[in-house]
Structure formats: structure tokens, C-alpha cells
Amino acid sequence: MVLEFQKPRPIWQIMFSTHHTDIGLLYLISSLAFLFLGGSLALAIRAELFFPNIEGTGQIIADSMTFNRIFTVHGTTLIFLFIIPFASAVGNYFVPIMVRYKDMAYPKLNAIAFWMIPPAAVLVWLGFADFTWYAQPPYSIISAPGPAADMWIFGLKILGISSVLGAINFVVTILKCKHPDMSIGQVPLLAWSFLVTSCIIIVAIPTFAAALLMLLTDRLGISGFFNPAMGGDPIAYSHLFWFTFHPEVYVLVLPAIGMMYEIIPRFSRKPIYSYNSGIFAFVLLAIVAFSSWAHHMFATGMSFTEKTVFMVGTLAAVPASAMHVFNFIATMWNGRIKFATPMMWAVGGIALFFAAGAGGVVNSAMPLDFSTHDSYWVVGHFHLFVMGTIAFASIGFVYYMFPYVTGRMYNETAGKAHFVLSFVGTVLVFFTQHVLGLFGMPRRVFDYPPIPEWIAMNQIASVGAMIIGTSMVIFLINMIYSSAKGELANIEDPFGLGGKYYYPFEAKNPHH
Amino acid sequence: MSGHSNWPEWIYIAVVVALMAWVGAEAWNAERLVEHVPEGAEVIKVTAQQWFWTFEHEDGTKEIGELHVEVGKAYKFEIESKDVIHSFNIHDYVVLMDAVPGRVNTVWFAPTDVGEHAIQCREYCGLLHYNMRGTLYVEEPSS
Amino acid sequence: MSDKTEHTANESKQQVYRTTPERTGKMMIIMLGICIVGAIVFFSLWDYWIATPAPVVAMMAGEAEHAASAAATGKTITQDLTFIESSDFRTLAFNALPNEAGHNPTIQMNVGDTVVFNVDNGGISFHSFGVTKADEGFAGIIPGSEIGAASNPLKPGEGGSSEFVAGEEGTYYYICTVPGHREQGMVGEIIIGPAQGGSSGIAAAPTGVSHEFTLNFVESSDFRTLAFNALPDEDDHNPEIRVNSGDEVTITVANMGKSFHSFGVVSNPEDFNSVIWDSAIAAMASPLKPGEGGSTTFVAGAPGTYYYICTIPGHALQGMQGSFIVE
Numbered sequence: 001m002v003l004e005f006q007k008p009r010p011i012w013q014i015m016f017s018t019h020h021t022d023i024g025l026l027y028l029i030s031s032l033a034f035l036f037l038g039g040s041l042a043l044a045i046r047a048e049l050f051f052p053n054i055e056g057t058g059q060i061i062a063d064s065m066t067f068n069r070i071f072t073v074h075g076t077t078l079i080f081l082f083i084i085p086f087a088s089a090v091g092n093y094f095v096p097i098m099v100r101y102k103d104m105a106y107p108k109l110n111a112i113a114f115w116m117i118p119p120a121a122v123l124v125w126l127g128f129a130d131f132t133w134y135a136q137p138p139y140s141i142i143s144a145p146g147p148a149a150d151m152w153i154f155g156l157k158i159l160g161i162s163s164v165l166g167a168i169n170f171v172v173t174i175l176k177c178k179h180p181d182m183s184i185g186q187v188p189l190l191a192w193s194f195l196v197t198s199c200i201i202i203v204a205i206p207t208f209a210a211a212l213l214m215l216l217t218d219r220l221g222i223s224g225f226f227n228p229a230m231g232g233d234p235i236a237y238s239h240l241f242w243f244t245f246h247p248e249v250y251v252l253v254l255p256a257i258g259m260m261y262e263i264i265p266r267f268s269r270k271p272i273y274s275y276n277s278g279i280f281a282f283v284l285l286a287i288v289a290f291s292s293w294a295h296h297m298f299a300t301g302m303s304f305t306e307k308t309v310f311m312v313g314t315l316a317a318v319p320a321s322a323m324h325v326f327n328f329i330a331t332m333w334n335g336r337i338k339f340a341t342p343m344m345w346a347v348g349g350i351a352l353f354f355a356a357g358a359g360g361v362v363n364s365a366m367p368l369d370f371s372t373h374d375s376y377w378v379v380g381h382f383h384l385f386v387m388g389t390i391a392f393a394s395i396g397f398v399y400y401m402f403p404y405v406t407g408r409m410y411n412e413t414a415g416k417a418h419f420v421l422s423f424v425g426t427v428l429v430f431f432t433q434h435v436l437g438l439f440g441m442p443r444r445v446f447d448y449p450p451i452p453e454w455i456a457m458n459q460i461a462s463v464g465a466m467i468i469g470t471s472m473v474i475f476l477i478n479m480i481y482s483s484a485k486g487e488l489a490n491i492e493d494p495f496g497l498g499g500k501y502y503y504p505f506e507a508k509n510p511h512h
Numbered sequence: 513m514s515g516h517s518n519w520p521e522w523i524y525i526a527v528v529v530a531l532m533a534w535v536g537a538e539a540w541n542a543e544r545l546v547e548h549v550p551e552g553a554e555v556i557k558v559t560a561q562q563w564f565w566t567f568e569h570e571d572g573t574k575e576i577g578e579l580h581v582e583v584g585k586a587y588k589f590e591i592e593s594k595d596v597i598h599s600f601n602i603h604d605y606v607v608l609m610d611a612v613p614g615r616v617n618t619v620w621f622a623p624t625d626v627g628e629h630a631i632q633c634r635e636y637c638g639l640l641h642y643n644m645r646g647t648l649y650v651e652e653p654s655s
Numbered sequence: 656m657s658d659k660t661e662h663t664a665n666e667s668k669q670q671v672y673r674t675t676p677e678r679t680g681k682m683m684i685i686m687l688g689i690c691i692v693g694a695i696v697f698f699s700l701w702d703y704w705i706a707t708p709a710p711v712v713a714m715m716a717g718e719a720e721h722a723a724s725a726a727a728t729g730k731t732i733t734q735d736l737t738f739i740e741s742s743d744f745r746t747l748a749f750n751a752l753p754n755e756a757g758h759n760p761t762i763q764m765n766v767g768d769t770v771v772f773n774v775d776n777g778g779i780s781f782h783s784f785g786v787t788k789a790d791e792g793f794a795g796i797i798p799g800s801e802i803g804a805a806s807n808p809l810k811p812g813e814g815g816s817s818e819f820v821a822g823e824e825g826t827y828y829y830i831c832t833v834p835g836h837r838e839q840g841m842v843g844e845i846i847i848g849p850a851q852g853g854s855s856g857i858a859a860a861p862t863g864v865s866h867e868f869t870l871n872f873v874e875s876s877d878f879r880t881l882a883f884n885a886l887p888d889e890d891d892h893n894p895e896i897r898v899n900s901g902d903e904v905t906i907t908v909a910n911m912g913k914s915f916h917s918f919g920v921v922s923n924p925e926d927f928n929s930v931i932w933d934s935a936i937a938a939m940a941s942p943l944k945p946g947e948g949g950s951t952t953f954v955a956g957a958p959g960t961y962y963y964i965c966t967i968p969g970h971a972l973q974g975m976q977g978s979f980i981v982e
């Protein structure tokens with residue numbers, strides 16, 4: 001794989017390059033940096049919640065304001081500064097190669113889209129707002145202090161624009177710039193996942209951009225969209241927000257599924273069970289994604305009919321996700337599987353994806369949601385998606401990309417150790433949090449009453465979080481050390497899979 | 513384009529769809545029953561504000577942070593908020609409804625046993641959201 | 656994992672460039688440097704980032720601040736009001752439709768007087784009641800004067816009572832607070848004249864006498880009960896403060912609780928927005944954290960019964976209030 005054009009290039013040339021591999025690399029490095037930063041915030045949260053604050057003991061963070069800011073920035077960072085840029089990294093690096101084109105359709109726009117991320121990240125991190133990553137009014141209008149809140153709004157505005165620019169690039173590259181001999185039905189599923197994801201972004205993000213602008217003018221007092229004292233309705237924001245962010249969770253997950261579609265057939269040494277099902281499931285999921293947003297709002301006082309409509313919309317998305325799971329398992333069935341590190345991550349990701357989805361079905365069943373809404377069940381549920389599925393697939397893909405990008409191999413033992421610890425830790429934290437939610441613990445709490453069951457489960461979760469933290473340290477060291485001094489990789493076949501079955505565009509899969 | 517048989521996939525999808533349909537139907541039915549407020553339920557006005565709960569009974573009695581109700585009677589909560597969105601939650605009785613400023617939301621319940629239960633806020637509302645708690649006292653009927 | 660330098664190529668296809676430890680090291684140092692610089696900037700301005708409430712908060716509170724604080728030192732007037740509607744629902748009013756006797760009665764009162772409103776809904780629609788200084792719209796309702804609210808209105812046949820104490824001369828309005836109803840006619844004037852009788856409304860000249868008081872914010876362990884200095888049933892709970900008009904008062908507060916507090920003297924313990932005599936220490940937007948304290952010095956104003964409270968919403972109601980009597 002071509003990594004470089006010229007011999008040692010100065011760093012500034014790489015930074016301001018518009019070539020897709022360079023930009024992919026910049027996205028990759030920055031997104032992994034934010035993975036670690038956001039993850040550290042999570043460790044702070046779990047450390048604080050290890051003990052309830054009885055008589056002043058067990059309190060590590062100074063006050064609840066700081067805690068609220070920590071979990072706000074934790075969520076914002078990991079979603080907007082890790083998951084989405086990481087998907088951009090993978091897409092930028094591989095999509096042009098997969099469609100056999102020399103670069104993305106708009107290379108300069110691509111660079112601009114990346115460079116919007118650092119200033120936005122600075123705005124979010126310096127301000128450290130406290131109103132959760134939802135920024136729900138009226139709290140975010142009348143109660144959240146500035147300039148942190150306003151900086152967050154501006155930061156997210158910029159990130160939204162960056163996403164849309166990237167999405168436009170992907171759609172044009174895949175549809176218009178693919179090799180003339182390649183039909184759309186031959187484009188690899190990873191590229192398809194980016195195509196579909198980009199379409200969702202283009203439709204969904206503008207709604208949130210509007211909502212952010214309205215939030216800002218409400219804060220300035222010039223408008224009263226969401227402020228009841230000025231005649232507005234806070235639930236309007238909820239609708240706008242979730243209309244974007246329910247499809248957005250599919251924006252987060254589809255690239256990860258696409259990454260699994262790269263890893264699983266390779267390491268099973270078998271072609272994908274059904275390429276067509278994969279495409280169908282992607283497209284169906286993208287469409288159905290827009291029909292379920294208000295399942296986040298079941299407790300706001302919606303009418304019975306509204307709730308029913310959104311419950312049906314939510315359940316309708318399940319078969320599409322299930323198709324992917326079937327596809328993965330059927331691909332692995334009877335394959336000669338090599339359980340190298342990327343494959344372990346992908347398979348672990350599938351298992352946790354299934355668990356996350358199962359928990360989600362509980363949430364979508366209306367009366368059951370009144371038990372789980374805004375409790376730790378929800379925290380466990382969505383973390384099984386973002387950590388258990390998306391982060392697992394992403395990290396697995398980092399290991400998969402590693403030899404291609406750096407020309408060296410990472411340490412396989414450390415990679416496997418990273419997986420085992422992360423998997424154990426993830427299960428410990430997030431499965432436990434489902435139960436904790438059933439016991440009633442609300443989310444976004446700095447402290448909790450000393451109920452013995454709650455204490456026990458919080459402690460289990462915190463231990464799990466520390467295990468994940470340890471594994472991430474191993475990951476960091478492995479990545480840095482191996483990229484500088486790792487064993488040279490056999491670029492033809494770094495994982496020893498045999499056959500010429502590793503370059504996406506050279507796959508000799510007879511089914512393609 | 514694939515040369516393999518795919519009846520397993522079709523069966524799998526059919527099973528998943530059937531399962532979802534069943535979940536949806538059961539949920540629809542349960543919610544329909546849950547939302548029907550019984551006749552003669554006593555109205556309690558719940559006011560949420562940062563960061564405590566106040567209650568007002570039909571006869572004008574006001575309580576702050578605590579709510580005394582009688583076993584075996586149905587109560588309908590009319591929930592409102594004075595500032596930001598809160599959420600009124602008695603977890604043990606699965607009472608959960610947002611307190612949204614600018615509207616009144618209703619939810620009902622009928623306590624079945626004497627006891628004490630926690631009232632908590634289930635929507636982030638700022639500094640003391642974690643401590644926006646109260647106690648529900650379910651008592652024997654006085655008369 | 657950054658850029659590449661040439662290395663021994665061991666494959667036939669293409670040149671593979673791999674990075675060196677030096678360049679990787681450089682990259683790590685740059686990233687760490689960015690984090691450290693950012694951390695320095697963030698922590699050195701720790702309080703700044705969350706210091707300012709949104710501009711709209713000042714705008715919303717500004718309405719309430721215009722309504723002057725009032726001490727009930729005068730007489731009490733009772734006013735019965737009924738919401739009525741024209742049959743085409745185009746015109747709304749209190750007591751009688753336009754051109755009929757008793758339509759939107761004007762209330763005359765003096766500073767220090769109290770009006771008790773007995774309001775009932777004689778129409779077929781929903782209404783709610785409040786007194787405001789604003790000459791249009793439904794904002795700035797003075798706490799204590801409201802009966803119902805737009806979000807929880809009086810249904811036909813329902814009613815209630817509220818009070819309004821006049822704190823300053825001028826024209827106030829009693830309105831229906833459902834948006835639009837004022838514009839459709841549900842508004843009446845309250846004309847307030849100067850205070851009656853001797854010294855009841857006038858502050859004395861500075862006497863030169865100084866008092867000092869120390870008040871600590873305390874909380875019960877279940878956080879259900881809040882107070883100054885001691886919890887109920889203990890000594891020195893919410894001590895009464897008595898001074899003469901014109902005396903200089905210095906109050907020092909300390910936050911002995913685990914929550915956030917702030918201080919101010921008000922004339923209406925439910926109205927935490929209208930702190931009088933510049934007596935505020937901190938405020939809801941930037942409160943005293945546990946362990947913090949502050950002090951304020953002010954001159955006691957007109958004689959009357961006032962209250963010192965914690966100005967965090969709700970805390971006065973939960974017990975953080977005491978009497979501040981000026982003689």
C-alpha cells in the first residue's frame with residue numbers, strides 16, 4: 001500500500017497536505033488522542049462514584065459543578081471528537097483506494113473539514129460546559145453559565161459543518177469518482193457504509209445546526225424558541241435534537257459495521273455471506289433511522305399515539321441491524337478463522353452489539369421505558385453500543401490498519417491482552433449498569449444515597465472501568481512503540497492469512 | 513449474485529420481525545392500560561424547581577420534600593416545573609414523568625403497601641440534581 | 656504512527672516508508688505540549704469559564720427587579736375580581752365587559768398598603784392571574800400575586816386568592832397571565848400614591864450606629880432542612896435581627912454546608928430576586944461554595960419587617976430565612 005510519495009517530508013508539509021492518506025492520518029491521530037482524553041474523564045467519573053459521599057468521605061471531585069462539566073465534556077469528546085473523526089480517518093484513508101481513485105473528490109475541502117476540528121475541540125475543552133451533551137433547554141438557556149455554554153455551542157456548530165463537508169466529499173467520491181470499470185454493486189461494503197452514513201449526515205445534521213443557532217439566540221435573549229418565559233417550548237428542542245441524534249447514532253455505528261465487514265471476511269478466509277444483504281441492511285437502517293427519534297422523549301408527556309408511532313419506528317430498525325449480525329456470523333461459519341487481534345475485537349464487538357440491541361428493545365417498549373428512562377440502564381445500553389461495538393470495531397481496525405500505515409507490526413501479545421482486559425472491563429461496567437438502572441439509580445448524578453446494592457454495583461463498574469483504563473495504557477504504549485520500533489511487517493500479507501485476499505480492491509472474491 | 517442458498521437468512525429475519533411485532537403489541541396493550549387514569553383519583557399537584565419538590569393536595573395541604581398518601585387509593589399527579597425540566601420519579605412504583613416548564617404532565621398510581629419510598633429527579637437539572645430527592649410515605653387510611 | 660523515512664524495502668511492489676523513533680518522539684512531545692498549554696490556560700482561568708449567566712437571565716430578572724420591594728405597613732384592601740368573556744370570545748375583561756359598569760376596576764392604593772385579590776373564573780375558558788409592573792405582555796409577575804399560571808390555569812368556576820403589597824409609587828397592572836389575554840382586555844390598573852402617615856415609609860438618615868452579625872449557612876444531613884446558624888430546635892436558629900432605620904449593618908456569612916448558598920435581605924421571603932439595600936453576598940449565578948464566605952455592609956432603610964434569606968431559589972422556603980426588623 002502506498003504510504004508516502006516523497007522521502008522524508010517535513011511535518012508541516014504533511015499537516016497541510018490535501019492527500020487523502022495524510023488527512024486520514026491526521027484524523028486518526030487526533031481521534032485517538034481524544035479517545036484517551038475523553039476516556040480519562042470517564043475514569044474520573046467512575047472514581048468519584050466508587051463511594052457515595054457519606055460524611056464527606058469518598059469525594060474526590062471538588063463539587064458537583066465540576067462533575068457535571070466532566071461528564072458533559074466526556075460525552076461530547078468521545079462522540080464528536082473520537083468516533084466521528086475516527087470514521088473520517090478510516091474513510092479518508094481507504095475509500096479512494098477502494099473505489100480506485102487517486103484521492104477524495106475535493107481534496108482541499110477535505111483538509112478544511114479536518115482543520116475545523118482542532119479549533120472546535122479547543123472551544124469545547126477550554127469552556128468545559130456543564131449542561132450534558134444534549135444541551136437541553138431551559139437549563140441550557142437560563143441556568144447554564146457562560147462563556148462555557150456559548151463556546152460549546154460554537155464548537156459543535158463547527159464540528160457539524162465539518163461533518164457535512166466530509167459527507168459531501170464521500171458521497172461524490174464514491175458515486176462519481178469510482179473507477180469506470182467498477183459498478184456500484186462491486187464497491188466494497190466499507191465504502192457502502194460511508195456512502196450511507198454520509199447521506200444520513202447530510203439529511204440529519206442541518207436540523208441540529210438550526211437548533212444550535214436557536215439555542216444561542218435564546219441564550220442571548222433575542223428569541224424565545226425554547227424558553228417558556230418568552231413563549232417557547234423546550235420540547236421543541238428535544239424534537240430537533242433527537243431528529244438529528246437518533247440518525248446520528250447510526251452515523252456512529254454504520255462505519256463500525258463497515259469496518260467489521262472488512263475484518264471478518266478477511267480473517268475468516270471466506271467471502272462475505274451476502275453482499276446484497278449488507279447493502280440492503282445499510283440502506284434500510286438509514287431510512288428507518290429517521291422514524292424513531294422520539295423514543296428518547298417517551299417521558300415528556302407525549303400522547304399515546306405519538307408514543308406508539310415511535311415505538312414501531314424503533315422496533316422496525318431491529319431487523320436491519322439483525323441482518324448485519326447474521327451476515328457476520330454466516331461469514332464466519334465454516335471459515336478457517338485466524339483469531340488475530342483485529343478479529344478478536346470484531347467478534348467481541350458483534351457479541352456486545354447483540355447485547356446492546358437486546359437492551360434497546362426493552363427501552364423501546366413503552367411501559368418498560370418508564371422504568372429505565374434516564375437511569376443507569378440507559379448509560380449501560382448506549383455504552384455497549386459506543387464502547388462495545390463502535391470502539392471495539394474501531395480499535396480492531398486500528399490494529400488491522402497498523403501494518404499498512406506504519407509498515408511495522410504491533411506486538412500481538414499486547415494486542416490480545418488489550419482485548420481481553422477491555423472485554424472483561426466493558427462487560428463489568430456496562431452490564432452491571434443495566435442492573436443498576438433497574439434498581440433505580442438516575443444518571444448524571446454526582447452522588448447517590450448509600451443503598452447497599454447501588455454501592456456494590458457502582459464499585460463493580462468502577463473496577464471494570466479501571467481495567468479498561470489499564471488496557472488502554474497497554475494500547476497506547478503498543479501503538480507508540482511499535483510504530484517507531486516494531487518488527488517490519490510483510491506488506492504483502494501482514495497477518496499471514498495466505499492468498500491475495502487483503503487489498504480491498506484486489507480481492508479475488510469470486511462473488512464480487 | 514451469491515450462489516449460496518439463503519433460506520436460513522429469511523427464516524432468521526422472519527423470527528426477528530415476529531419477535532419485534534410481539535414486543536410492540538404487548539407494549540402497546542400494556543401502555544394503553546397504564547395510561548387509563550381511574551375515576552375519582554385524587555389529584556396531587558407536584559411542583560418541581562431547582563432543587564426540591566413541593567406537593568399540594570386537593571384540600572390545600574402543602575408538603576415540601578415529603579408526600580404522604582394512603583394505601584389503596586388512586587392518585588393522579590399533575591406535574592409542573594418552575595424553571596428547568598425535571599422528572600418526577602417514584603422508582604418503586606414506576607412513576608416517571610417529566611416536569612416541563614410551560615406545561616402540565618400527568619401520571620397516576622395507586623400504592624398497594626404501607627411503606628416509605630424514594631422520590632428522585634430523573635432529568636438533569638443542574639448543580640443539585642443528584643440531591644433533588646424526597647420521600648413518599650404510604651400510610652394506612654386515616655378514617 | 657506519523658510520517659515515514661526510507662527503510663530497507665523488502666517487497667517487490669512499492670517502496671515502503673517507515674517512521675523513525677525520533678519523529679514519533681517529536682510527535683508525542685508536540686501533543687503533550689498542546690495538552691499542557693491547554694491545561695495551563697484552562698486552570699488559570701478556572702472560574703472564568705462558568706462565571707457569567709446567559710444574557711437572557713438578566714433580561715428575565717430585570718422585569719422583577721423593576722418592581723420595588725415592598726413592606727406591608729399600611730392598610731389592607733380587598734378586591735374581588737371575576738374573569739369574564741364576551742359571547743364571541745373576542746373580548747375578555749374583569750368583572751364587566753367594556754361599556755358596562757365595573758369593567759376592569761381601577762385600584763387606588765398607597766405605598767405600604769396591601770391588596771388582597773379574590774379572583775374567580777366566570778368564563779368558559781382558562782385564565783390565571785398576576786400583578787406586574789410591565790405595561791405590556793405577561794412577564795415580570797410579582798411573586799405572591801399570582802393565582803395559577805399559564806401552564807396551570809384556573810378552569811371555569813375555579814378561583815383563588817393572592818396579595819400584592821405596593822412598594823413604590825406609580826402604576827402597576829393586574830392581568831390575566833395567559834398569553835394574549837391581556838391584549839384582549841384582561842387588564843386593570845393599580846394606581847399607587849405616596850405612603851400615608853408619618854415615618855412608616857421613609858428611611859431615617861444614617862445614624863452612625865454600626866452593628867455586626869455573623870450568619871452561617873447550615874444544612875441538615877438529609878439536606879431536607881436548611882437554616883442559618885443552627886437547625887430548628889437548636890439555639891440561635893435563624894436569629895432575629897433588629898436594628899434602627901439608618902443604622903449601618905455588617906453581615907458576615909460562611910457556608911458551613913455541602914451545597915451552594917448566597918445571601919441577601921429582601922422584603923418578600925419568596926422573592927429571592929429583589930434584594931434590597933445592596934445587601935447581597937454572592938448570587939445564584941455565582942454562589943458561595945462549601946467553605947467560602949463573604950460579607951456585606953449596608954444601611955438599614957425604611958422601618959418595617961424584612962427578611963434575610965439565602966437567595967438560592969428554594970432555600971428560603973426550606974428554612975433559610977430569618978426576620979430582619981427595622982425600627
